[in-house]
Amino acid sequence: MRWQLNHRFSSAAGVCGWSYWLDxxxxxxxxxxxxxxxxxxTVLVDERGPLR
Incomplete structure (x- = not known):
């Protein structure tokens, strides 16, 4: 099985740009x-979402 998901984060103060990654x-x-x-x-679980 392969499971994929992605993430998008910004700094707490909102000063820095976004960070993206795929697991x-x-x-x-x-x-x-x-x-x-x-x-x-044989099985693919794709839980990647839009990163905008």
Whole structure:
């Protein structure tokens, strides 16, 4: 499974610009082959939102 989500943050005072990043987690449960994460995932959970 591959799970993706993104984030957008600004400084507390609002003086600096925005920071963006993407988190990607590759998750396997139980015994998996050594090359399990080298190809396309069997399940993709895309929770990326608009960054404006």
């Amino acid at each position: 990607t987690f590759n998750i396997g449960y139980g015994p998996v082959a050594a090359d399990a994460f080298l190809g396309e995932p």
